[in-house]
Amino acid sequence: MQKRISLTQYLIEQQRVDGLIPGQLRLLLEVVARACKRISQAVNKGALGDVLGSADSENVQGEVQKKLDIIANEVLIEANEWGGHLAAMASEEMEGIYQVPNRYPQGEYLLMFDPLDGSSNIDVNVSIGTIFSVMRKPEGPAVSEQDFLQAGNRQVAAGYCVYGPQTTLVLTVGDGVAMFTLDRELGSFVLVQDRITIPADTKEFAINMSNMRHWDEPVRRYIDECLAGKEGPRGKDFNMRWIASMVADVHRILMRGGIFMYPWDKREPNKPGKLRLMYEANPMAWLVEQAGGAATNGRQRILDVQPTQLHERVSVILGSKNEVERVTSYHNAG
Ligand SMILES: O=P(O)(O)OC[C@H]1O[C@](O)(COP(=O)(O)O)[C@@H](O)[C@@H]1O
Numbered sequence: 001m002q003k004r005i006s007l008t009q010y011l012i013e014q015q016r017v018d019g020l021i022p023g024q025l026r027l028l029l030e031v032v033a034r035a036c037k038r039i040s041q042a043v044n045k046g047a048l049g050d051v052l053g054s055a056d057s058e059n060v061q062g063e064v065q066k067k068l069d070i071i072a073n074e075v076l077i078e079a080n081e082w083g084g085h086l087a088a089m090a091s092e093e094m095e096g097i098y099q100v101p102n103r104y105p106q107g108e109y110l111l112m113f114d115p116l117d118g119s120s121n122i123d124v125n126v127s128i129g130t131i132f133s134v135m136r137k138p139e140g141p142a143v144s145e146q147d148f149l150q151a152g153n154r155q156v157a158a159g160y161c162v163y164g165p166q167t168t169l170v171l172t173v174g175d176g177v178a179m180f181t182l183d184r185e186l187g188s189f190v191l192v193q194d195r196i197t198i199p200a201d202t203k204e205f206a207i208n209m210s211n212m213r214h215w216d217e218p219v220r221r222y223i224d225e226c227l228a229g230k231e232g233p234r235g236k237d238f239n240m241r242w243i244a245s246m247v248a249d250v251h252r253i254l255m256r257g258g259i260f261m262y263p264w265d266k267r268e269p270n271k272p273g274k275l276r277l278m279y280e281a282n283p284m285a286w287l288v289e290q291a292g293g294a295a296t297n298g299r300q301r302i303l304d305v306q307p308t309q310l311h312e313r314v315s316v317i318l319g320s321k322n323e324v325e326r327v328t329s330y331h332n333a334g
Pocket residue numbers: 092114116117118119120208244245246247262
């Protein structure tokens with residue numbers, strides 16, 4: 001019989017055999033995975049669990065919260081606050097940081113998450129997910145919001161869990177990307193693929209085409225060239241996909257390549273983009289780079305962007321390396 005490796009075993013190997021992660025980080029990641037299992041259960045219940053629909057509230061970004069946004073946020077906080085691994089957490093759904101209460105032991109890590117990515121897909125039974133990122137708290141006595149404002153290249157772990165036909169957790173601790181599928185009978189995540197690699201070339205792009213008239217010139221040029229197909233400058237036909245859950249679009253790219261773009265556009269010119277740097281772009285950028293792909297904001301590597309605020313937005317171009325480099329060169333040419 002084929003030997004199956006659970007997430008726990010994989011993390012123990014990373015800690016013990018390869019010395020890649022400290023014990024505290026391993027335990028933290030196990031807690032995050034456990035929280036994802038619970039969110040997966042809630043997602044699965046759907047209408048039977050009273051988890052669908054809106055919650056009659058708005059988050060700090062002015063977006064209407066879904067019930068599941070709030071449930072997922074609470075599950076992640078409750079699971080993580082007492083474990084002793086964390087100093088504080090920050091979430092897309094909370095205005096400020098959440099400090100681990102004094103009654104619990106204080107740890108040295110900071111956890112950031114988008115508890116439920118793809119909220120618009122919850123009620124229509126399309127893949128959604130949880131995205132997370134871990135950094136070390138800088139030296140100093142009390143934890144503050146400032147501690148979170150570190151560039152993505154300081155991440156020590158990043159991943160996501162996609163709740164689709166299967167519940168799948170994808171993780172990096174800086175040694176490649178590993179993928180685990182939830183075995184509901186065993187109740188554990190089982191390793192299904194290690195060292196995921198994204199092909200450097202692709203014939204598939206993902207962008208919300210309804211925003212075309214608002215795009216900047218370099219993005220328009222790139223997509224025009226893709227749309228021109230075999231007869232155009234690229235000399236090949238392209239396919240398009242847009243799930244509207246970043247987590248599901250990025251998962252597809254990790255599995256078979258492609259380019260994902262949510263660029264700056266003219267609808268809200270003062271915002272650098274729609275997606276959030278700390279909860280969406282940074283963890284996905286690191287996963288993609290660890291799988292041999294690239295991730296930029298059109299001009300620079302996303303992981304080198306120095307955040308100035310917790311809920312900072314960023315323009316995102318990520319996926320197959322040669323395509324991302326092409327779009328980035330179009331930006332830098334202008
Ligand atoms: O509806 P649009 O403008 O195409 O935006 C889709 C994008 O918005 C997001 O849903 C934002 O995430 P949230 O659901 O966490 O707010 C991304 O996952 C997705 O890529």
